[in-house]
Amino acid sequence: QQPVQSPQAVILREGEDAVINCSSSKALYSVHWYRQKHGEAPVFLMILLKGGEQKGHDKISASFNEKKQQSSLYLTASQLSYSGTYFCGTPPPHGGATNKLIFGTGTLLAVQP
C-alpha cells in the first residue's frame, strides 16, 4: 500500500520553510526519507522507527507520529540545494525476507533565489 505524500509540489523562496507529509491508513513499521535531484540517484536523508520520534540534522528534520501513520519532513530556511523531489519510503506491512521499500507519491520542491 503506497504512502500518500502532500503537497504534490511546492515552490519556495530561499530562506522560507516547508513541510512535507507522508501518510498511510495503516501503521508503518518505519519511514525512510530520500531526496532525488533530476537525473540523479535518490539520496538518503533519515529513518524514523518509533512512534513519537523526532530527528534531524542541519536544517532538515522529521517526525513520526505516535500512531506511526504519518511522518513529516521539515525544511527550515531553505537553500537552493534543497530543490528536488522528496520521497518517503516504507517497508511493506507484512515485512518478509527483504527490507524493500514502497515509496510514496513524491513531493517536488523548487527553491528559487
Place this chain on the structure above:
Amino acid sequence: GAGVSQSPRYKVAKRGQDVALRCDPISGHVSLFWYQQALGQGPEFLTYFQNEAQLDKSGLPSDRFFAERPEGSVSTLKIQRTQQEDSAVYLCASSFRRGSNNQPQHFGDGTRLSIL
C-alpha cells in the same frame, strides 16, 4: 568504489531487442535491490538479493525480466524482447546488512532505458 555504480547510464534499444543493465554495489554490502522508476513517479521494487541469493522477485513485471548476482557482488538485470512499456529508469541500491528495516539504501544514478 565509493558509491553504487550503474552502467550504461543511457540505453536505447529497438522493441524486441534484449538489454542487460549492470550494477556494481558498494563493496561489502550484502543486500542489493533493483527498482524501476517511471517518469514523475517513485521507485518501484523489482527484486532483492542477499549476497548471491535472490530472495524476492515479486516485483518483476513479467518473465521477460531476469536478474542475477552470481558472486554476491555485481548484479545484472536483463530484459528480453523489450517492449515500449519497459522504458523507465532502472535504479540499483545496496545496503550493508541483510533483512533489516532500519538501515539506509544507497542508490546508483540509474540506467535510463528507452525502447523505440
